[in-house]
Amino acid sequence: MQTAILDSAKQFAYLPVIKNKKILQKKKYFIVLGMGGSHLAADLLREVAPALPLIIFSDYGLPRLDKKVLQDSLIIASSYSGNTQEVISGFLEAQQKKLDIAVIAVGGKLIDLAIQHQIPYIQLPNTGIQPRLALGFSLMAMLRLTNQITLLKEITQLSRTIKPSAFEEIGKKLATSLVGHIPVIYTSRSHASVAYNWKIKFNENTKIPAFCNYVPELNHNEMNGFDHVDSTRHLSEKFAFVFLVDKDDHPKNKTRMRILKTLYEARGFPVHEIELKGKNIMEKTIRALLIADWASVHLALEYGIDPESVPMVEEFKRLVK
Numbered sequence: 411m412q413t414a415i416l417d418s419a420k421q422f423a424y425l426p427v428i429k430n431k432k433i434l435q436k437k438k439y440f441i442v443l444g445m446g447g448s449h450l451a452a453d454l455l456r457e458v459a460p461a462l463p464l465i466i467f468s469d470y471g472l473p474r475l476d477k478k479v480l481q482d483s484l485i486i487a488s489s490y491s492g493n494t495q496e497v498i499s500g501f502l503e504a505q506q507k508k509l510d511i512a513v514i515a516v517g518g519k520l521i522d523l524a525i526q527h528q529i530p531y532i533q534l535p536n537t538g539i540q541p542r543l544a545l546g547f548s549l550m551a552m553l554r555l556t557n558q559i560t561l562l563k564e565i566t567q568l569s570r571t572i573k574p575s576a577f578e579e580i581g582k583k584l585a586t587s588l589v590g591h592i593p594v595i596y597t598s599r600s601h602a603s604v605a606y607n608w609k610i611k612f613n614e615n616t617k618i619p620a621f622c623n624y625v626p627e628l629n630h631n632e633m634n635g636f637d638h639v640d641s642t643r644h645l646s647e648k649f650a651f652v653f654l655v656d657k658d659d660h661p662k663n664k665t666r667m668r669i670l671k672t673l674y675e676a677r678g679f680p681v682h683e684i685e686l687k688g689k690n691i692m693e694k695t696i697r698a699l700l701i702a703d704w705a706s707v708h709l710a711l712e713y714g715i716d717p718e719s720v721p722m723v724e725e726f727k728r729l730v731k
Contacts, residue, residue, distance in 0.1 A: 411615070411707055412707060414539045414543045415543070415700070415704065416574050416575055418543065418545075418574050418700070418703070419546070419568060419573070420546075421545070421546025421550070422566055422569035423566060423569035424547055424550045425550075426534075426551040428530055428531070428532055428554060428555065429525075429531050430524070430528050430529060430530045430531065431530055433528065433529075434484075434510075434530040435484070437482060437483055437484040437510060438463065438482040439463045439465065439479060439482055440462070440463065440465070440484050440556050441464075441465045441466075441473065441480075441484070441485050441486065442465070442466050442467065442552070443467050443472075443486065443487045443496070443500040443501070444466065444467075444468060444487075444488035444497060445468050445494050445496050446494075446541060447490060447540070447542035447544070448489050448490050448514075449468055450548065450610075451549040451551070451552045452464065452466045453603035453607070454549060454604075454607075454692075455552050455553065456603070457600065457601070457603045457604070457691070458561065459558060459561060462556060464556070468496070469496060470495070470499045470500070471499055471503050472485070480507065481509065483509070484510050484555070485504040485509050485512070486511075486513075486552070487500060487511060487512070487514070488513075488514045488548065489514075490516055490534070490541035490548070491516060491518050491541070492513075492516060501513070501520060501523065505523075511530075512530040512532075512555050513529060513530070513531035513532070514532050514548065514552065515534065516534045530555075534547045535547060540614075542610065542611065542614055542615075550562065550566075561692070564690070564692065565692055568692070568696055571693075572697070574700050577697065577703075577704055580684075580704070581700070581703065581704025581706075581708060582704060582708045584652070584705040585704070585707075585712060586708075586712070587680065588709055589709065589713075590648070591680065592648045592649050592650065593609075593618075593621075593651075593652055594620070594621045594623070594649055594650070594652070595609055595620070595621070595622040595623075595652050595654065596622070596624065596625065597625075597654035598625055598659045598660065599624045599625070599627070599663075600656075601654055601659075601698075604699065605622035605623070605624060605654060607702060608620070608622060608702040609621060611699075612702075612705075612706050614706075614723075615707055615717040616706045616710040616715060617713075617715050625663050625666045625667055626662070629666055633674075636649070636677065637677070638677065647678075650679065651671075651674055651679055651680065651681045652681075652682050652684060653667055653670075653682070653683045654684050654686055654698060655684070655685055684698065684701060
C-alpha cells in the first residue's frame, strides 16, 4: 500500500489509448456508470470541470432520464476490475437500447464485451493495486473519453511536480491525533468529492466508520446533531472533525467554517484543519488526497489493521452472487 502511494504521481504520466476510437460518437452529455473506487475519477472531474454535462450513476441499470437525453449521451461503463455487477447491468441495458457506450476497465467481462461488440474502450494498466489507489489512471482515462484535452495536459504535469512522500508526515501526524475517534470530514460544496474520498479512504484502508459533509448545507441540519446535552453526550463523544479549508472558497463559506470550528471546539470536539494548497483546483485535490492516503494507512497501522485488503467487501461479493 505504501509503495502504491509513493508511486501514485507516476499515474499522471499515463497516456490512455481509445481502442475502436473511429466509432466513438461526439455527444452532448456523458453518463458514467461506476461503483466504489470506479466513479471517484468522475466525481473529481465534475468538480474541476463544473461546466461539463456529466451525470454519475451508481446503481443497477441506467438512470431514469428522458429518452432523448440518453440518446444524446455517451454511456461510460467504468469498472476497474471490469466485473462489477451494477455496471455490467447498465452496459447491457444501454446495449439493448442501442445507446452509445464506451468502457474503462483493466480487464474482465466489460473489456471482453467491448472487444466482442467493437465498442470503444480504454484498457487501464494492470498493476495489481486496489481501485481506490488507481485514481490517476482512471482520471486520465475519463478525461480522454470526455475530450478534456486541456485538463489532460495540465494534469500530466503533476507526474513531475507532485512528490507523494512530502505528504506522509502530515498524514501520519493526523493519524496519531485521530486514534480512538471517528473522523468526520467537512469542506465547502466545491470540494465535496474530496471530502467523500477522504471518507472512503478511512472506510477501506482503516476499516473504521467515517463520514463527510459540506457547508453551507450542514449548517442547516447536521451540526445540530452535535449540540449535545448530558443525556446525549455519549452518542457523539467519539467523533473528531477534519476541516478541509481553501482560501479560494466563497468568503461566506470560509466564515461558516471558522465559526463552526469555534462552536465544535467549545463543545469539546477535537477539530483538525487541513489547508488545500496548490496552483489550481486539481493540484489542491491531489495533494489533499495524498494526505488522506497517508493518514488512513498510518491510522490502520496504529490499529494493527492491513490497509490494503477489504475482506468484508470480498465476503459480501461471494454472498451476493
